Amino acid sequence: MVSGPSLPPRLMQAALRAEEAAVAAGLSFFEVVFEMLDAADVNAVAAYGGFPTRYPSWRFGMEYERLSRGYDWGLSKIYELVINHDPTIAYLVRSNSVMEQKLVMAHVFGHADFFRNNAWFKVTDRRMLERFDEHARRVNEHTARLGADRVETFLDRALSLEPLMDPHAPLARSRTAMARQGSGRLSNSLAERSRRELGRLMGDGDPDRGPEAQVEVAGGRPTFDIVRFLLRHADLEPWERDVLGIVSAEAEYFMPQRMTKIINEGWASFWHSRLLTEGLLDASEVVEFADCHSGATQTAPGQLNPYKLGIDLFRHAERQGMDLFRLRAVHNDVSFVDAVLDEEFVRCSSLFVMGRTDRRGGRKIGTRDPAQVKESLLQSLSWGGQPRIRLSSVDDGRLLLEHLHDGRDLKLDEAGEMLRTIETLWKRGVELRTEEKGDGRRLICRGGELQLLSTGNGPVPGALPAAEGERESA
Amino acid sequence: MEKKARPRPERETLMAREIYRMERDRARFKDVVRGRIRRDLRRYLSSSDLVGKQGDKVVSIPVPSIELPRFRFGSSEGGVGQGSGDEGEPVEGQGGEEGQGGEAGEQAGEHVLEAEVELEELAAMLGEELELPRIEPRGKDELLVEGGRWSGVRSQGPQSLRHFRRTYRRALARTIASGAFDPDHPVVTPVRDDERFRARRPAPKPESSAVVFHMMDVSGSMGREQKEIVRIEAFWIDTWLRSQYESLEVVYIVHDATAKVVDKDTFFHLRESGGTKISSAYELLLDLVRTRFRAEDYNIYPFHYSDGDNWSARDTDRCVTLLREELLPRVNQFCYGQVKSAYGSGQFKKDLDLGFSEEERLVTAGVSDRSGIPDAIKAFLGQGR
Known part of the structure; x- marks a missing residue:
C-alpha cells in the first residue's frame, strides 16, 4: 500500500522494497503516498504544518522565513515530512540523494506505523486534509465579509490561547462516547492505563476521577480545557465562535504530535536504522548512511536530541526484553521515558541535569544522579512542556485560573498579556493564581487593567508586569 | 498492491496554489514586522538594538514581541542535557542556536526574531515618526562642477x-x-x-554627495552611557542622511586636548582621559574641509558631541571664532549635541547659544538621557538643511 505518482521509477522501486521490509518487520500502516517537492517548497509545506491549504496568517510566513533562513545558512535541513492522515502523506525532498531517500522512506514507514497504532493518535481525525481546506475556506469567507484586520486580530488571539487545552481530553471524550454506546472496551485498554499512569506521574490528584468530570465545566468543576470552555460559555459572535472552534480543532489534531516527539522520532529512527542495515542498503551506501544517520542523531553539548534519546530508549528497551510494539502502542513521551529510562540508561547515555545558569549565561553540569535526571526530564516533558493552567471556577462572572506550580515560575508579563486576551473573549474579569519565588501571587485583569497582588491581597513589592508594547527585549 | 492516487495535475495545482499563498503570508508577515517596528520606533530610537547591525542596504532588527503571547516559564533553567564532563563543569559549546530538534519538551527559550528591513525604509519610518523634512541640498550654483x-x-x-x-x-x-x-x-x-x-x-553630481563628521569628546568625563547615547544618535543621523544623499561619507574624529581621525570602531570604544580642548577638533575639521572635503564638492554636516566642559574660556572663544569665520560659511549645518554627564558643567552649549542666537546653521541640543535622543535627532534634522 504505497504510491508515489510523482516518484521516478527508481525511487518507486525503492519505496516498494522499503514497504516490503517494513511489513516483514511487523509494521502496519495506512496507505502511504509519497510526494516529491523542491527544498523551498518543503519549507513552505512544513510552515503550513504539512497541509497544503491553511487559513491565511502571517505566522505561517514567519515560520517559513525561519525555516528557509535555517536552510539558506546551512543550519538545518528538512529531509522529510510525514502527515498523520489516511492515506499517510509523506513529502520527500528532490535534492536528497538516493541513499537519503531510502533512509527517509524507511523512516516514513516508522512514523506511519506510529501514527496508525499509537493510542494518542487513535482519536485524531485522519481526514484532516479536507477539514483544513474547509477551515481555510471559512476563515476566508469571514475575512471577505468582515475585513482582514478584524479577522486577523481575533485569529491571533485565538492562536494565542490555543495551548490552553487538556491534552488528555480527546482520548477521554472518545472513551466516554464509547462507554455511552455500551462498549466499555477501551476503559480497560492499554491507552486508558497509560492515561492513568500519566495522571499519577504528574501528581494530578485522584487518578480514578474520570476525565468526564474535567470536561464538564459549567458545574464549577476545574478544567484544563479553557478554550473549549470559552467556546461554549463565552459571549462570542457567531463568526468568532467559528474561528475559535477552528483553532481549537486544529490544535487538538496537532497536540498528540507534541506529546510524542521523542517516542515517535525514536521509533522511526529505530526502524530506518534497522531496515537499512538489514537489507535495504547497498554495500556502496554504507558509509553515506552512517554519516547521514549520525548527523540526525548527534547531540549538541547540553542539548537533547529527540531522535537520539528516542532511538536509544528503544534499543535499551529491546535489550531489557520489553515488547517494543506494545511500548509504541500505549506511550507518549512522558510515560515512555518513565517506563524505560533507568539508572543504567542515564549512565550509558551521559545524561545530566543542567545546573544553574551563571551571570554570563553559561550553563554547567548540575548532577548526574539518575533519579534527579529522570525527574527533571519528566518535568520538562510533562504537559507538552507547557505550564499547566487550570480554570478552577467561575466566581461572580469572573474566571479564576490557577497555575499548578511545579517549581518553575511563569513569565508574569506575558501571563498578563494572556489574561488580557482571555478577557477580551470572556468580557468579564479574569484572575490567575500563581507563585513567584515561592510566594503566592494573584494576577488580575479587569477592563484591560492588570494588577498583581500577593495572595494575602497586599501589594507586591516591585514593578507591575509591563503593559503591552513596553516589554523589554531580553 | 498499488492504488491509483489522485490524478497528478490536480495535486500540482494544489502545490502551486500553496506557494502563491505562502508569498501572501510572507508579505503579511513582513507587514506585521514593519508595523511593529513603526509602533516601537521611539523605543528603538533610544536603544542600541539596531546599532552595529546594519549591512550595506539592510538592518536586521530584533523583534522580541512579535510572537503571540503565551503562558511560558520564566527561566530556561534546569532541563536535561547530554554529554561528557564532570559535575560542576561548564557545558561546552553553547551557541544559543537551536540545534536539531532543540531541547526536548522545553520551550526553546527566548525566541527573538530578527527581521531585515531596508535602510531606506527605516529612514522613511524615522522621517515619518519625527516629521523630518526632506533635505534640500545647497543650490547647484554654489557647488562647482567637479572636473571628473x-x-x-x-x-x-x-x-x-x-x-x-x-x-x-x-x-x-x-x-x-x-x-x-x-x-x-x-x-x-x-x-x-x-x-x-x-x-x-562625468563625475557624480556634486550636490548629491555629502560628508558627515562625527566629533566626540572622549575626555575623562564622558562615560560609557554618554558614549552609548552618541553611538545611537550617530546611527540614526547616518541612516537619515544616507537616505537623502546618493553617497555619504562618514568621518569620525575624537578629541580630548588633541584631536585625531579614527575609524568607526575606535570612535565608539575609545576611552581617553584628560583635559578637553574643543578647538583642537574644530581645527582638524577645518583642515579636512579645506583639503579633502571641500565645500565646493560636498554637503557638509559636522556633528559634535560633548558633555559641555571645555578647558578654558579662551579655548571656547577660539571655537566661536572658528565657527563664525571658517566653519559655518562652509557647512550645511553644524550640530552640537550636549550629553549630560555627572561631571560636565554644560557651559559650552550656553556659550554657543549665546554667541549664535541669530545663526540658523548652528543647531544645539541637550540630551540628558536616552529618552532625549529622539528630540535631539529631531532638532538636528528637522531643519531640512
Whole structure:
C-alpha cells in the first residue's frame, strides 16, 4: 500500500522494497503516498504544518522565513515530512540523494506505523486534509465579509490561547462516547492505563476521577480545557465562535504530535536504522548512511536530541526484553521515558541535569544522579512542556485560573498579556493564581487593567508586569 | 498492491496554489514586522538594538514581541542535557542556536526574531515618526562642477589628448585587415579615422554627495552611557542622511586636548582621559574641509558631541571664532549635541547659544538621557538643511 505518482521509477522501486521490509518487520500502516517537492517548497509545506491549504496568517510566513533562513545558512535541513492522515502523506525532498531517500522512506514507514497504532493518535481525525481546506475556506469567507484586520486580530488571539487545552481530553471524550454506546472496551485498554499512569506521574490528584468530570465545566468543576470552555460559555459572535472552534480543532489534531516527539522520532529512527542495515542498503551506501544517520542523531553539548534519546530508549528497551510494539502502542513521551529510562540508561547515555545558569549565561553540569535526571526530564516533558493552567471556577462572572506550580515560575508579563486576551473573549474579569519565588501571587485583569497582588491581597513589592508594547527585549 | 492516487495535475495545482499563498503570508508577515517596528520606533530610537547591525542596504532588527503571547516559564533553567564532563563543569559549546530538534519538551527559550528591513525604509519610518523634512541640498550654483576623471575615450579631440595606444591598435588592425602589413617592414601609419582621444567621464553630481563628521569628546568625563547615547544618535543621523544623499561619507574624529581621525570602531570604544580642548577638533575639521572635503564638492554636516566642559574660556572663544569665520560659511549645518554627564558643567552649549542666537546653521541640543535622543535627532534634522 504505497504510491508515489510523482516518484521516478527508481525511487518507486525503492519505496516498494522499503514497504516490503517494513511489513516483514511487523509494521502496519495506512496507505502511504509519497510526494516529491523542491527544498523551498518543503519549507513552505512544513510552515503550513504539512497541509497544503491553511487559513491565511502571517505566522505561517514567519515560520517559513525561519525555516528557509535555517536552510539558506546551512543550519538545518528538512529531509522529510510525514502527515498523520489516511492515506499517510509523506513529502520527500528532490535534492536528497538516493541513499537519503531510502533512509527517509524507511523512516516514513516508522512514523506511519506510529501514527496508525499509537493510542494518542487513535482519536485524531485522519481526514484532516479536507477539514483544513474547509477551515481555510471559512476563515476566508469571514475575512471577505468582515475585513482582514478584524479577522486577523481575533485569529491571533485565538492562536494565542490555543495551548490552553487538556491534552488528555480527546482520548477521554472518545472513551466516554464509547462507554455511552455500551462498549466499555477501551476503559480497560492499554491507552486508558497509560492515561492513568500519566495522571499519577504528574501528581494530578485522584487518578480514578474520570476525565468526564474535567470536561464538564459549567458545574464549577476545574478544567484544563479553557478554550473549549470559552467556546461554549463565552459571549462570542457567531463568526468568532467559528474561528475559535477552528483553532481549537486544529490544535487538538496537532497536540498528540507534541506529546510524542521523542517516542515517535525514536521509533522511526529505530526502524530506518534497522531496515537499512538489514537489507535495504547497498554495500556502496554504507558509509553515506552512517554519516547521514549520525548527523540526525548527534547531540549538541547540553542539548537533547529527540531522535537520539528516542532511538536509544528503544534499543535499551529491546535489550531489557520489553515488547517494543506494545511500548509504541500505549506511550507518549512522558510515560515512555518513565517506563524505560533507568539508572543504567542515564549512565550509558551521559545524561545530566543542567545546573544553574551563571551571570554570563553559561550553563554547567548540575548532577548526574539518575533519579534527579529522570525527574527533571519528566518535568520538562510533562504537559507538552507547557505550564499547566487550570480554570478552577467561575466566581461572580469572573474566571479564576490557577497555575499548578511545579517549581518553575511563569513569565508574569506575558501571563498578563494572556489574561488580557482571555478577557477580551470572556468580557468579564479574569484572575490567575500563581507563585513567584515561592510566594503566592494573584494576577488580575479587569477592563484591560492588570494588577498583581500577593495572595494575602497586599501589594507586591516591585514593578507591575509591563503593559503591552513596553516589554523589554531580553 | 498499488492504488491509483489522485490524478497528478490536480495535486500540482494544489502545490502551486500553496506557494502563491505562502508569498501572501510572507508579505503579511513582513507587514506585521514593519508595523511593529513603526509602533516601537521611539523605543528603538533610544536603544542600541539596531546599532552595529546594519549591512550595506539592510538592518536586521530584533523583534522580541512579535510572537503571540503565551503562558511560558520564566527561566530556561534546569532541563536535561547530554554529554561528557564532570559535575560542576561548564557545558561546552553553547551557541544559543537551536540545534536539531532543540531541547526536548522545553520551550526553546527566548525566541527573538530578527527581521531585515531596508535602510531606506527605516529612514522613511524615522522621517515619518519625527516629521523630518526632506533635505534640500545647497543650490547647484554654489557647488562647482567637479572636473571628473579622464577615463573615457572618444573619436574626436585635440592632438594633445590623443590616446596613443588605442590609436596605434586601430591603425595596426586596419593595416593587417587591408593586407598592407609587411612583418619585415612593420610600418603603421594612422589615418584620421584611427585616432582616439582621451575624454572626461562625468563625475557624480556634486550636490548629491555629502560628508558627515562625527566629533566626540572622549575626555575623562564622558562615560560609557554618554558614549552609548552618541553611538545611537550617530546611527540614526547616518541612516537619515544616507537616505537623502546618493553617497555619504562618514568621518569620525575624537578629541580630548588633541584631536585625531579614527575609524568607526575606535570612535565608539575609545576611552581617553584628560583635559578637553574643543578647538583642537574644530581645527582638524577645518583642515579636512579645506583639503579633502571641500565645500565646493560636498554637503557638509559636522556633528559634535560633548558633555559641555571645555578647558578654558579662551579655548571656547577660539571655537566661536572658528565657527563664525571658517566653519559655518562652509557647512550645511553644524550640530552640537550636549550629553549630560555627572561631571560636565554644560557651559559650552550656553556659550554657543549665546554667541549664535541669530545663526540658523548652528543647531544645539541637550540630551540628558536616552529618552532625549529622539528630540535631539529631531532638532538636528528637522531643519531640512
